Amino acid sequence: MVRSTFESIGKEVIMSAQIEKVAVLGAGVMGAQLAGHLANAGIPSLLFDLTPELARKGIDTLTSLKPAPLYKPKNTQLITPCTYDQDVERIGEVDWVLEAVAERLDIKEQVYQTILPHLKSTAILSSNTSGIPLAALTEPLPDEVAERFLITHFFNPPRYMRLLELVKGPTTRPEVYDQIAEFGRTVLGKGIVHAKDTPNFIGNRIGVYGLMVTIQTAIKMGLTVEEVDKLTGTLVGRPKSATFRTADVVGLDTLAHVARTSYERGETDPERDIFKNPPILDQLLESGRLGQKTKAGFYKKEGKDILSVDLETGEYGPQKRVRFDGYRLAKEHQKVGDKIAALAFSEDKAGQFFWEILSRTLIYSANRVPEISDTLYDVDRAMRWGFGWELGPFETWDALGVERVVDRMQLEGKPVPDWVLQMIRTGRKRFYTLQDGVSSCYQPQTKTAEEIPTPPETIFLSLEKSKGKCVRRDWSASLIDLGDGVLNV
Structure with missing residues (x-):
């Protein structure tokens, strides 16, 4: 078990806390899988929903979902179905309440008010929200509860996606935050990334930006769905699902929701308009083609054939064979960094396309520090652990050569962030350095390299x-x- 001690505010009393039982609020696909992953780690949980049928259905789906959320089907024995009407008193049994209800502030507030009278004084309360500001979530909470509140944003599916983004508020106790971080890392096997209370945090902010830029650039340059996925998948160290297949798997409605959050809450983001839906996405949404769950999105299966959508007309047709010199050049290399460089600096249409989406994503990532994260390595970790990239943005920049990339950006009139130029002027040529057993990363705020902390058990x-x-x-x-x-x- 994870154990920690903390001193209560204003009192000379030492209180001990340990996470031995959890309540998960919301038995939908994500809430049920969170309870399932807790069970994988041997942690019993109470899975709450509005009716016994919904709570039981959430548990039952764990044995049929693909990929399998459970190590063993019998792990469901550690999950107890509960309802707010009949079992809310049992909230007092748990050490952590993990809220995973619908992404609506009014619903979350209603659930919080229901459970608060039964929350024990040492219990931690967190939300799995992917976009609602922490400040809005804590506003109606009593001060003593807000001190024990944070955002715990797991990525779906939680058994397989390593990323856990943590966001603390100005009143969140450091001991509470550290306890959840330790529990997530050592018990749930998560990679912890420290995010800020900004739209879509780190992973979805950068990842969805890159995806929307890719779609819009593909339309502008006249590339097909299958051409884009050939160039943005395993060839460059990204998941096999690449761009459009990933969008279909996630759900086009979910993608649009996340993008809309970045747009609506990104009033100060110079690239805010990137998060507006391109016409093809609106067309697919309006016609109910939401991706894998509706059997039609950017791809559609008909019999044994998988068709791809025309990004201009919205009509489906057979996939065409993809042939690019840049693709062939990249395939000749072993290391992913070398593959990315070969493709990005290829002079054919594939290289021009990939350079455009890559360079814009690198610049966008650099401009988001320190807005979304204080460190470059947390941005890279978020993309590796949450989106399956082999190299994060700054690791990619290093692999291509920082000066080489910056020279081309400037030659093309792209706005290189000032702090990157300042770093180069000091004589530093890389964001990361590795020497004598110490890994360091450049810190834009201090303009120095700082050692990257490593967990002692790793x-x-x-x-x-x-x-x-x-x-x-x-x-x-x-x-x-x-x-x-x-x-x-």
């Missing part, structure tokens, strides 16, 4: 290699001495 092989512990290596593998008579291949 071994990073790249750090061990930099300590000179590589016994032997060839093109395919390395033999590393980890100490205590242990070798790693």
Whole structure:
């Protein structure tokens, strides 16, 4: 179990807290899977919904969803279906209340008011919201509850997506925040990213920006759905679902909702208009083609054939074979950074397209620090752990060569962020450095490199290699001495 101690405000009393049981509010697809993943970790939970049927249905779906949310089907035995009318008193049994109801502030507020009288004084309350401001969520809460409140944004499906974005408010106790971070990392196996109370936090802010830029650039340059997915998938270290297939899997209604949040709450974002729906997305939404769940979106399966949509007309047709010189050049390389560079600097249509979406995403990411995150590495981690990128934006920039990328951006009149130019002028050529077992990352606010903290229970092989512990290596593998008579291949 994760244990922590904290001193109550204004009192010389030491209170101990441990997370042994959790209440999950909302038995929809996400809430049920969160209860399921808690069960995977051996943590019992109470799964609440409006009716016994809805709560039970949430549990039952865990054994049929794909990919499987549970390590073992019998893990459902750790989940108890509950309703607010019949079982709300049981909220007093739990150490953490994890709210995952519909993304409407009025619904969340109503649920909070229902459970507050039964919340024990040491219990933590958090929301899995993906876009509602923390300040709005805590406004109606009593001060003593707001001190124990934070946002815990899990990515779907929670068993498989490593990312957990944490957002604390100005009154959130540091001990509460640290306890959830430790529990998420050591018990739930999550990669913790420290986000700020900004629209869509880190992962969805950068990821959806990149996706919308990709769609709009594809339309402008006349690329097909299948051409874009060929260039933005495993070739460049992204998931096999690439761009349009990812949108279909997520749901086009969900994509539009997340984009709308960035637009509506992004009054100060110079690139706000990117988050407006392109005409093809509106056309698909209006016709009820929402992606995988409606069997039609950017792709549509007819018999044994998978058709792709025409981005101009909205009509489906057979996929065409994709052939680009840039694709062939990228395939010749082994390392993902080299593949990205080969494609981005290719002179054909594929290279021009990929450079445009990549360079804009790199610039956008750099301009969002420190707005959405205080560190570059949290931005990179969010994209690796939440979107399945092999390299985050700043890791990609390093792989391509910071100066090389900046030179081309300036040649084309693209607005390179001032702090990146200042970094280069100081003689620093990379965002990341790795030396003598220490990994450091440039910090724009302090204009210095700062060591990246590493969890004590984790071994990073790249750090061990930099300590000179590589016994032997060839093109395919390395033999590393980890100490205590242990070798790693």
